[in-house]
Amino acid sequence: MTPTTLLRVAGSAARRLLGMAVTLLVTSFLVFSSLYLAPGDPASFLVKGRSASPQELLAIRQQYGFDDPFPVRYWHWLEGVLHGDLGRSYLFHQSVGEVLAARLPATLLLVGVAALLIAVLGVGAGIVGALRRGTRTGSAVLLLVTVGAAVPSFVAAIVLRSVFGVQLGWFPTIGNGTDLLDRLHHVALPAIALSVTFMALVTRVTRSSMLDELRREHVEVALSRGLPRRTVIRRHVLRNALGPIVTVGGLLVSGMLVSTAIVETAFGMSGIGSLLVQCVDQLDFQVVQAIVLLVVAVFVVVNTVVDLVHPLIDPRVRAAGGAR
Amino acid sequence: MPILEYEALEVALPGMARPILDGVSLSVAEGEAVALVGESGSGKSVTARAALGLLPAGARVGGQVRVGGAELIGADADTVRAVRTGKASMIFQDPRAGINPVRRVGDFLTEQLRLVGGRSKAEAEARVLELLGAVGLPDPPRHLRQYPHQMSGGMLQRVMIAGALTADPRLLLCDEPTTALDVTTQAEIMAILRRLQREKGLGLLLITHDLDLAAATCDRIYVMYAGRIVETGTAAELLAAPRHPYTAGLLGSSPPLHGELTRLVPIPGSPMSLAQSAPGCAFFDRCHFAQPGRCDQAAPPLAPLGAGMVACHRVDELANSAAQEIR
Numbered sequence: 001m002t003p004t005t006l007l008r009v010a011g012s013a014a015r016r017l018l019g020m021a022v023t024l025l026v027t028s029f030l031v032f033s034s035l036y037l038a039p040g041d042p043a044s045f046l047v048k049g050r051s052a053s054p055q056e057l058l059a060i061r062q063q064y065g066f067d068d069p070f071p072v073r074y075w076h077w078l079e080g081v082l083h084g085d086l087g088r089s090y091l092f093h094q095s096v097g098e099v100l101a102a103r104l105p106a107t108l109l110l111v112g113v114a115a116l117l118i119a120v121l122g123v124g125a126g127i128v129g130a131l132r133r134g135t136r137t138g139s140a141v142l143l144l145v146t147v148g149a150a151v152p153s154f155v156a157a158i159v160l161r162s163v164f165g166v167q168l169g170w171f172p173t174i175g176n177g178t179d180l181l182d183r184l185h186h187v188a189l190p191a192i193a194l195s196v197t198f199m200a201l202v203t204r205v206t207r208s209s210m211l212d213e214l215r216r217e218h219v220e221v222a223l224s225r226g227l228p229r230r231t232v233i234r235r236h237v238l239r240n241a242l243g244p245i246v247t248v249g250g251l252l253v254s255g256m257l258v259s260t261a262i263v264e265t266a267f268g269m270s271g272i273g274s275l276l277v278q279c280v281d282q283l284d285f286q287v288v289q290a291i292v293l294l295v296v297a298v299f300v301v302v303n304t305v306v307d308l309v310h311p312l313i314d315p316r317v318r319a320a321g322g323a324r
Numbered sequence: 325m326p327i328l329e330y331e332a333l334e335v336a337l338p339g340m341a342r343p344i345l346d347g348v349s350l351s352v353a354e355g356e357a358v359a360l361v362g363e364s365g366s367g368k369s370v371t372a373r374a375a376l377g378l379l380p381a382g383a384r385v386g387g388q389v390r391v392g393g394a395e396l397i398g399a400d401a402d403t404v405r406a407v408r409t410g411k412a413s414m415i416f417q418d419p420r421a422g423i424n425p426v427r428r429v430g431d432f433l434t435e436q437l438r439l440v441g442g443r444s445k446a447e448a449e450a451r452v453l454e455l456l457g458a459v460g461l462p463d464p465p466r467h468l469r470q471y472p473h474q475m476s477g478g479m480l481q482r483v484m485i486a487g488a489l490t491a492d493p494r495l496l497l498c499d500e501p502t503t504a505l506d507v508t509t510q511a512e513i514m515a516i517l518r519r520l521q522r523e524k525g526l527g528l529l530l531i532t533h534d535l536d537l538a539a540a541t542c543d544r545i546y547v548m549y550a551g552r553i554v555e556t557g558t559a560a561e562l563l564a565a566p567r568h569p570y571t572a573g574l575l576g577s578s579p580p581l582h583g584e585l586t587r588l589v590p591i592p593g594s595p596m597s598l599a600q601s602a603p604g605c606a607f608f609d610r611c612h613f614a615q616p617g618r619c620d621q622a623a624p625p626l627a628p629l630g631a632g633m634v635a636c637h638r639v640d641e642l643a644n645s646a647a648q649e650i651r
Contacts, residue, residue, distance in 0.1 A: 017539035064381065077399075085614045201352075216421070216424075217416060217418065217421040217422050218421065218422050218423055218424045218425075220378065220416075221414075221416055221422040221423070222424070223408075224373075224376045224378055224408060224414050225408060225409070225413065225435075225436045225440075225487070225491070226404075226405045226407075226408030226436065226440050226491070227435065227436065227439055227440060228439075228440075230407075231439055234425075235424075235427070235435070236424050239423075239424075239426060239427075240424065241428055313426070314425075314426050315425075315426060315473070316425060316426075316471070316473050
């Protein structure tokens with residue numbers, strides 16, 4: 001790489017990081033203000049139904065700063081977030097950071113296993129669907145995609161839980177598990193429930209991207225030079241079809257994070273998703289804010305990574321990248 | 325012995341009114357340059373691809389295609405691969421579409437030697453560098469590391485030619501090799517092809533719509549219309565005295581290379597699609613000399629005439645005079 005290209009790459013990376021920071025800032029404002037406008041008074045929740053005199057409520061409101069003007073509250077919160085202090089959970093009487101840290105590993109395992117399933121089975125089915133187009137296998141893939149895309153994760157969760165968990169008893173139906181093997185055993189059904197819809201989407205994208213690439217003339221050229229079909233598929237079709245697959249994969253990660261709210265609740269797992277449901281229910285706004293911000297941050301980071309990976313997948317993007 | 329030989333090749337797609345190829349017979353000798361000329365849709369590309377065992381999916385195929393003595397119609401995968409990796413190679417029309425844009429030019433050039441020929445990377449690269457020099461590229465080591473989008477169309481077509489030569493074929497099939505290029509590069513590419521063909525004594529089948537280009541670069545010419553060969557002869561003969569009205573029409577509709585530019589006479593109408601068929605001569609609707617009741621009754625057979633062959637009912641009456649007139 002010449003010094004000028006290095007400069008250009010560094011420049012575009014810096015622009016991306018700046019863009020990321022601005023996106024997160026705007027998001028933090030939107031998240032904070034939407035919860036500010038949400039109905040319900042956290043102070044009355046804090047007294048937990050015990051009858052409290054207006055004076056007591058006022059004291060609580062002052063202690064937590066509920067009556068400060070909006071910009072002041074936002075500023076306090078933002079200042080804290082920037083210092084790594086996400087606030088305190090009213091519900092758990094812990095710092096939000098500690099509350100999240102305790103539940104993050106379970107969710108990461110769940111999303112990780114689901115992502116692995118999607119990458120292997122979703123992409124695999126897409127490849128088979130494209131190569132076997134017009135045959136019985138190809139039609140079966142299309143059928144599965146249509147059914148999969150139509151099954152909401154809560155339905156998948158309920159069905160899987162009742163069939164494989166309750167009736168057949170192959171998998172536990174509740175909880176997170178203890179050691180690694182037990183955790184994987186616990187996470188299997190939730191991961192499948194979480195991945196079904198997204199897998200269908202990835203299969204569909206993989207299939208159509210592969211079909212697009214199969215039609216390219218360079219594929220025929222490679223075949224005309226005597227390269228085995230399997231080699232041509234791997235080197236020239238699948239390799240070239242990666243772009244849309246990676247893009248969609250990146251978009252799905254944050255979608256999965258949101259869907260953990262349903263799946264974790266359905267399987268009684270303790271993770272970020274079930275925490276979100278619980279805290280929305282109990283008006284623990286500090287935690288809700290932190291989770292929403294976390295989801296957005298993951299979304300922004302993953303998509304920035306996808307953008308940065310794209311030039312490696314398609315060198316033509318590298319050439320055009322300098323102009324943007 | 326011919327390096328390439330077609331005998332009554334028939335290719336038909338189910339549901340189409342007429343076959344794509346209807347009894348095509350054609351041969352190319354070792355060291356001979358032969359052109360197959362026709363409009364788009366005439367079946368010339370399908371003919372060329374058949375020599376590599378690349379046939380349209382689902383097509384019904386009859387007749388024979390032999391490359392270096394090996395029969396390709398109904399052949400097993402090993403025979404087809406042997407033809408593709410040592411007997412015949414194809415140069416395609418658009419090098420920008422024909423070379424994978426996300427892989428390096430070096431990958432394209434060496435993959436056949438490494439993945440099928442079992443050569444090491446170093447051996448393959450040495451061979452490829454030599455070929456890149458032979459096709460006149462200025463900086464072979466650098467080109468190996470470049471991506472296709474970093475090269476011009478003319479340079480890429482040279483890469484394509486080098487890629488076609490890596491396996492040391494005895495036959496080069498060139499499908500409109502200059503059509504997608506700038507006019508200035510077209511002549512260079514044709515010159516390179518001709519030089520390499522002569523030096524290595526290769527058989528060459530040039531697919532083109534340009535009768536003048538065909539005559540300038542090839543020894544013999546076949547003219548194709550609606551899936552059939554309608555005229556064949558030496559390049560000089562065909563250009564000086566075309567005998568099929570279609571050949572004459574092709575010549576009359578393109579500007580002459582030398583001499584004064586006279587008015588161009590287009591061939592009226594358009595070629596028959598695969599959805600159309602006719603009991604008689606396929607050129608009937610567009611022919612100046614068509615005789616209803618005769619030309620639209622039965623397809624004219626390809627019959628010897630002088631040194632060449634012509635498929636026209638009225639060829640004897642028209643002789644040279646009438647066909648010459650419309651030039």
